[in-house]
Amino acid sequence: MSSPISDALRYRHGTDLADLDTRGTPGFDGSKSDAEKALPELAPEMADLQEKLFAAGYTGSDRRLLLVLQGMDTSGKGGILRHAVGLLDPGGMRLKSFKKPTKEELSHDFLWRIERELPGPGEIGIFDRSHYEDVLVVKVHQLTDAAEIERRYDAINAFEQRLVDEGTVIVKCMLHISPETQKERLLARLDDPTKQWKFKPEDVDERGHWDAYQAAYATALEWCSTEAAPWHVVPSDRKWYRNWAIGQLLREHLAALDLDWPEPDYDIAEQRARLENEK
Amino acid sequence: MSSPISDALRYRHGTDLADLDTRGTPGFDGSKSDAEKALPELAPEMADLQEKLFAAGYTGSDRRLLLVLQGMDTSGKGGILRHAVGLLDPGGMRLKSFKKPTKEELSHDFLWRIERELPGPGEIGIFDRSHYEDVLVVKVHQLTDAAEIERRYDAINAFEQRLVDEGTVIVKCMLHISPETQKERLLARLDDPTKQWKFKPEDVDERGHWDAYQAAYATALEWCSTEAAPWHVVPSDRKWYRNWAIGQLLREHLAALDLDWPEPDYDIAEQRARLENEK
Numbered sequence: 001m002s003s004p005i006s007d008a009l010r011y012r013h014g015t016d017l018a019d020l021d022t023r024g025t026p027g028f029d030g031s032k033s034d035a036e037k038a039l040p041e042l043a044p045e046m047a048d049l050q051e052k053l054f055a056a057g058y059t060g061s062d063r064r065l066l067l068v069l070q071g072m073d074t075s076g077k078g079g080i081l082r083h084a085v086g087l088l089d090p091g092g093m094r095l096k097s098f099k100k101p102t103k104e105e106l107s108h109d110f111l112w113r114i115e116r117e118l119p120g121p122g123e124i125g126i127f128d129r130s131h132y133e134d135v136l137v138v139k140v141h142q143l144t145d146a147a148e149i150e151r152r153y154d155a156i157n158a159f160e161q162r163l164v165d166e167g168t169v170i171v172k173c174m175l176h177i178s179p180e181t182q183k184e185r186l187l188a189r190l191d192d193p194t195k196q197w198k199f200k201p202e203d204v205d206e207r208g209h210w211d212a213y214q215a216a217y218a219t220a221l222e223w224c225s226t227e228a229a230p231w232h233v234v235p236s237d238r239k240w241y242r243n244w245a246i247g248q249l250l251r252e253h254l255a256a257l258d259l260d261w262p263e264p265d266y267d268i269a270e271q272r273a274r275l276e277n278e279k
Numbered sequence: 280m281s282s283p284i285s286d287a288l289r290y291r292h293g294t295d296l297a298d299l300d301t302r303g304t305p306g307f308d309g310s311k312s313d314a315e316k317a318l319p320e321l322a323p324e325m326a327d328l329q330e331k332l333f334a335a336g337y338t339g340s341d342r343r344l345l346l347v348l349q350g351m352d353t354s355g356k357g358g359i360l361r362h363a364v365g366l367l368d369p370g371g372m373r374l375k376s377f378k379k380p381t382k383e384e385l386s387h388d389f390l391w392r393i394e395r396e397l398p399g400p401g402e403i404g405i406f407d408r409s410h411y412e413d414v415l416v417v418k419v420h421q422l423t424d425a426a427e428i429e430r431r432y433d434a435i436n437a438f439e440q441r442l443v444d445e446g447t448v449i450v451k452c453m454l455h456i457s458p459e460t461q462k463e464r465l466l467a468r469l470d471d472p473t474k475q476w477k478f479k480p481e482d483v484d485e486r487g488h489w490d491a492y493q494a495a496y497a498t499a500l501e502w503c504s505t506e507a508a509p510w511h512v513v514p515s516d517r518k519w520y521r522n523w524a525i526g527q528l529l530r531e532h533l534a535a536l537d538l539d540w541p542e543p544d545y546d547i548a549e550q551r552a553r554l555e556n557e558k
Contacts, residue, residue: 055476058477088369089360091361091407095372186554196547197541261476262476268475275469278462
């Protein structure tokens, strides 16, 4: 591996999102079919790394990983769950898809419902949408007052710093698509009887706020890309690159944990004798 | 497909568990390598069926599926999660591994913690251990009084009937292994530095209660294998058969839902025009 994909995709402060190519393939040289072949080939190494993390958690370590997926409608959160996250062992994974908050959730601080879904020791948590919705859709539609939104950026940074201090590796990914790609994908949903159920007329209304969403993303990335929990911008107009990149990001961050199999805390010979000398 | 695997594995009232071959391969004719090839080949059809279920839930149906996995230590719940459940789209799945109950959980009725983990509409729920622990380990170790355990069988039947009435398909599987197989697998864990962390000296203590566990399973199967929610006994000495059988059971029960793609509740031409005539 030459340079890590996390470096290639890391958000750099001051970047204009509009300058980042949504059709780019940073860190990947090959074709679509190369990527579709390379992604499942990550599975055996990921399985090994994930099991080491799980084993560490099982034997008292506090290490864990949290993948945060954010992006406009049709940017591919669902496809990533199927193709990249689907390579993981579901037994060591904790996935949460955050929807429009309930009345009860709204009666608490915005981080309340997030807190309840954090991965446990040894687990890989996956957030399909996240606490960032509370500075994205909430900001675009002015669902709360401006001062409260301002407060949230620092609150998010403090929250994520605490998770990192607790032993969590946070991998935040914005799935970056062009408005033309979104239009194509929405039209494709309308044309396909197996996809029509995914389409909502509100999706077209939301497109009308494209620029406001991009501005809200820009602020969130600028404010909340920290040393402890940097943002990554994943070009997502090409589904095959997007899926491969997320798989690769997971692999890299798991490998960086540099975990080994835990030492047994019992006497192996003694336990073997107990089993072999059963009456 | 000749006869469905759910028929071949269904628990028949009055059966003596000891008479069921733990090395059997009911419903499968081929070899180990055939089964290891056949299992991933189920994936495309399962993906289609799962997405139809998810789409139904998304558009108002209350259908859902719950797979319950029970079995002695080393019977392969973890392997099933990796190999069979791992074929599903994690986005439409809700997996819960039940551990020793917490103090808070014990302060409630035994079904309280179960209720909170049930799959939502359109979801496939997976229970790695379940409410049956409350008539298995609890009975073997007399963790509550006999009258309370007796009460629980009927409480489970009433609970499961309610879930079925709500639209849930329940697939209950006992992973059936021989004590010799368990011994082999425990010894294999001791011998393998990548598996030693899974071994606990208490596992050997628990083996001492083998017959009491088999008796507790026999009672649970006899009492709680109902028309609404039958038990299946999956011979699990051969891992490849066990994984294939669970995949096949999932596929069969998903197919039996006989779902189609939901009809759109909006006007397709109108929405296409909105997208195409954007300013």
